Amino acid sequence: MSELGQQLVNGLMIGCLYALIAVGYTMVYGIIELINFAFGELFMFGAFITIMMMSDEMSLFGQTVGMPGLNFFIAILIAMVVVGVMGVVIERLAYRPLRNAPRLAALISAIGVSILLQNVAQSIFGSQQVPFPDIPLFTTAEGAPKAFEVASIQITYFQVFVVVVTVIAMLLLNLYVKRTRMGRAMRASAQDKSTSALMGVNVNKVIALTFLIGSAMGALAGGLYGGVYHAAWPLMGFNPGLKAFIAAVLGGIGNIPGAFLGGLLLGVIEALASAYLPMGSQYRDAFAFVILILILSFKPSGLLGSTVSQKA
Amino acid sequence: MSDRPQNDAANGSGPTSLQTRLNPIASALTGDGTPRWQRFLLLGLLALAIVLPFLVGSNRWITLMTVVVIYVVLASGLNIVVGFTGLLDLGYVAFYAIGAYYTAIIFNQVLKVRFGVDIDAYWWLTWVNFLVGGLMAAIAGVLIGYPTLRVRGDYLAIMTLGFGEIIRIIANNWVGLTRGPSGIPGVPKPEFFPLGIPGIPKSVFSGFVFTSQISLYFLGLALALISLWCISRIVRSRIGRAWTAIREDEVAAEAMGIHTSRYKLLSYATGAFFAGAMGVFFGHYLNYISPSSFMLMESFLILSLVVLGGMGNIAGPVLGAVIWVGLQEWLRDFPFVQAHPEVRGIALGLILVLLMVFRPQGLLGSVRVKLEMHPQSKTEADHERQVWSDVGN
Numbered sequence: 001m002s003e004l005g006q007q008l009v010n011g012l013m014i015g016c017l018y019a020l021i022a023v024g025y026t027m028v029y030g031i032i033e034l035i036n037f038a039f040g041e042l043f044m045f046g047a048f049i050t051i052m053m054m055s056d057e058m059s060l061f062g063q064t065v066g067m068p069g070l071n072f073f074i075a076i077l078i079a080m081v082v083v084g085v086m087g088v089v090i091e092r093l094a095y096r097p098l099r100n101a102p103r104l105a106a107l108i109s110a111i112g113v114s115i116l117l118q119n120v121a122q123s124i125f126g127s128q129q130v131p132f133p134d135i136p137l138f139t140t141a142e143g144a145p146k147a148f149e150v151a152s153i154q155i156t157y158f159q160v161f162v163v164v165v166t167v168i169a170m171l172l173l174n175l176y177v178k179r180t181r182m183g184r185a186m187r188a189s190a191q192d193k194s195t196s197a198l199m200g201v202n203v204n205k206v207i208a209l210t211f212l213i214g215s216a217m218g219a220l221a222g223g224l225y226g227g228v229y230h231a232a233w234p235l236m237g238f239n240p241g242l243k244a245f246i247a248a249v250l251g252g253i254g255n256i257p258g259a260f261l262g263g264l265l266l267g268v269i270e271a272l273a274s275a276y277l278p279m280g281s282q283y284r285d286a287f288a289f290v291i292l293i294l295i296l297s298f299k300p301s302g303l304l305g306s307t308v309s310q311k312a
Numbered sequence: 313m314s315d316r317p318q319n320d321a322a323n324g325s326g327p328t329s330l331q332t333r334l335n336p337i338a339s340a341l342t343g344d345g346t347p348r349w350q351r352f353l354l355l356g357l358l359a360l361a362i363v364l365p366f367l368v369g370s371n372r373w374i375t376l377m378t379v380v381v382i383y384v385v386l387a388s389g390l391n392i393v394v395g396f397t398g399l400l401d402l403g404y405v406a407f408y409a410i411g412a413y414y415t416a417i418i419f420n421q422v423l424k425v426r427f428g429v430d431i432d433a434y435w436w437l438t439w440v441n442f443l444v445g446g447l448m449a450a451i452a453g454v455l456i457g458y459p460t461l462r463v464r465g466d467y468l469a470i471m472t473l474g475f476g477e478i479i480r481i482i483a484n485n486w487v488g489l490t491r492g493p494s495g496i497p498g499v500p501k502p503e504f505f506p507l508g509i510p511g512i513p514k515s516v517f518s519g520f521v522f523t524s525q526i527s528l529y530f531l532g533l534a535l536a537l538i539s540l541w542c543i544s545r546i547v548r549s550r551i552g553r554a555w556t557a558i559r560e561d562e563v564a565a566e567a568m569g570i571h572t573s574r575y576k577l578l579s580y581a582t583g584a585f586f587a588g589a590m591g592v593f594f595g596h597y598l599n600y601i602s603p604s605s606f607m608l609m610e611s612f613l614i615l616s617l618v619v620l621g622g623m624g625n626i627a628g629p630v631l632g633a634v635i636w637v638g639l640q641e642w643l644r645d646f647p648f649v650q651a652h653p654e655v656r657g658i659a660l661g662l663i664l665v666l667l668m669v670f671r672p673q674g675l676l677g678s679v680r681v682k683l684e685m686h687p688q689s690k691t692e693a694d695h696e697r698q699v700w701s702d703v704g705n
Binding site for chain 1: 467619
């Protein structure tokens with residue numbers, strides 16, 4: 001029983017991180033119908049920038065450079081801002097010129113951005129894993145993670161922190177989209193861009209904001225992921241990025257609570273499947289795609305999504 | 313006879329012109345609609361491909377040219393899905409892996425290990441495997457394409473991306489079948505004229521084994537020519553026109569009576585077939601198969617070749633492959649590139665983004681693809697002013 005509980009806790013935590021990235025995918029897809037592959041890479045940059053801000057010095061382009069050595073919480077906020085701006089710049093340069101073009105053009109551009117960012121990161125930070133500095137609040141004096149036990153299930157403080165942060169971020173985001181003027185503009189743009197523009201919504205601004213929020217959420221997830229696995233590496237964004245997209249599809253694309261639900265479900269299913277299925281841990285990364293195939297076959301609109309129309 | 317640059321390969325069903333009769337080889341390769349200079353470019357490349365191995369003779373060049381030939385076929389196959397049907401396939405290398413693993417498993421794991429057969433006695437299976445490997449890849453293409461039919465085409469990108477990774481994960485972990493990361497060595501070399509030629513004593517030919525680099529290269533070149541010939545015919549047929557119609561407007565295509573699901577599946581399958589067949593060649597060419605040959609980056613590379621040369625254009629992927637492999641070989645001698653292998657990835661990413669934004673039709677673009685990709689060529693100022701047409705769907 002305690003192993004099951006342990007897997008549930010781990011799955012829930014990873015699921016939270018998937019959910020945070022999925023927000024970006026789901027919001028962007030909801031408005032401009034583009035799978036922005038680069039969110040996985042922005043997630044990776046989030047982890048690296050968090051490490052950069054926390055370290056005293058770091059090797060960039062093979063040269064050791066002095067760094068501010070900030071507190072984890074400030075570092076991750078800076079990472080969110082920087083990566084958010086990166087997202088806006090990417091949208092402006094690589095996607096906006098293609099808004100009238102067929103989706104294929106934007107998709108190819110997106111995959112290009114993703115390859116580019118991955119290799120730029122390799123160039124800046126090296127292809128090896130960069131260790132994540134210890135966070136004093138969550139680490140004992142001996143360097144082990146602080147943890148407590150409930151019914152013989154080990155739960156670290158950091159895991160609790162991840163879940164709490166995710167829930168707060170999701171609630172705030174949902175409130176923002178539901179209650180504010182900009183949020184209303186977002187929902188309007190998702191329904192019909194041309195009509196919203198006629199009603200005075202600055203759709204370009206809305207799209208830029210969507211990228212800002214999505215990228216910042218991705219960076220938050222990246223910083224937390226780095227903290228969980230104590231490292232960052234240039235290819236770290238690939239699998240979480242893909243899975244986050246699948247989580248968004250699972251929950252219903254374009255739907256923020258759906259992204260949260262989809263992320264949690266995906267994390268838990270993955271943890272349980274890799275623990276209990278034969279050879280599960282080797283095939284861990286394959287389960288998400290099985291889920292994608294199932295959801296596309298039986299409920300393409302996702303768990304919480306409304307019907308998806310095949311808009312041309 | 314005037315040139316007809318407006319037509320692209322998918323559109324070329326007009327009357328045969330004089331120039332077409334004058335260069336039957338080029339027209340067989342590319343179809344009527346390809347502009348004349350592109351046909352001569354292809355002919356020139358073909359002549360070079362035949363003559364160059366005899367002129368240079370060094371193994372490094374021949375290996376390089378074999379690599380080009382393999383990428384030509386892969387890029388041309390992917391061009392069917394991406395260029396002609398307008399759907400993004402990001403796991404194309406998986407089909408290539410299926411072909412390669414299929415032939416390696418049949419020869420080594422099944423015939424040799426399981427049944428203890430002397431595989432050299434069954435070398436003729438190679439020729440069968442080109443077809444069967446291709447068909448297996450085609451079936452896989454249909455299987456992963458099928459779930460995406462009910463949703464919009466861009467889910468195919470994610471499905472294929474995931475499928476590519478799953479194939480690699482399986483190749484890495486199903487040790488009993490694929491020997492895992494250590495790979496399968498000892499795939500036999502193919503032999504020539506399996507059944508002999510009637511009237512000529514069998515002993516004259518049947519001993520010809522493709523062992524030298526140069527003979528393998530010409531086998532690859534022959535496969536590439538056959539593939540290009542097939543692809544250029546398919547895309548000019550009724551099927552090809554249906555694909556182009558789907559690319560241009562899926563809803564309109566459906567309204568015109570095109571069974572879009574069926575044609576999309578056919579497109580995935582056809583594209584996968586060529587990758588599978590070339591995978592079989594790759595297995596026999598290297599004699600060794602391991603998961604590291606089928607990384608995700610390969611899929612992206614093949615996509616970049618198509619985009620670079622020109623989507624929806626028969627000559628495009630050929631030129632893309634020649635340029636990219638040539639460029640890589642040229643850059644190899646620079647110490648900076650040696651120290652920073654990721655420059656290659658940066659270049660690939662930049663190629664994709666810059667071409668999409670500034671020249672979506674690629675180097676050899678057809679006018680039709682260009683018009684489709686950038687429907688309204690407006691200045692930046694117009695873009696800003698006309699916000700609502702800018703965001704219109």
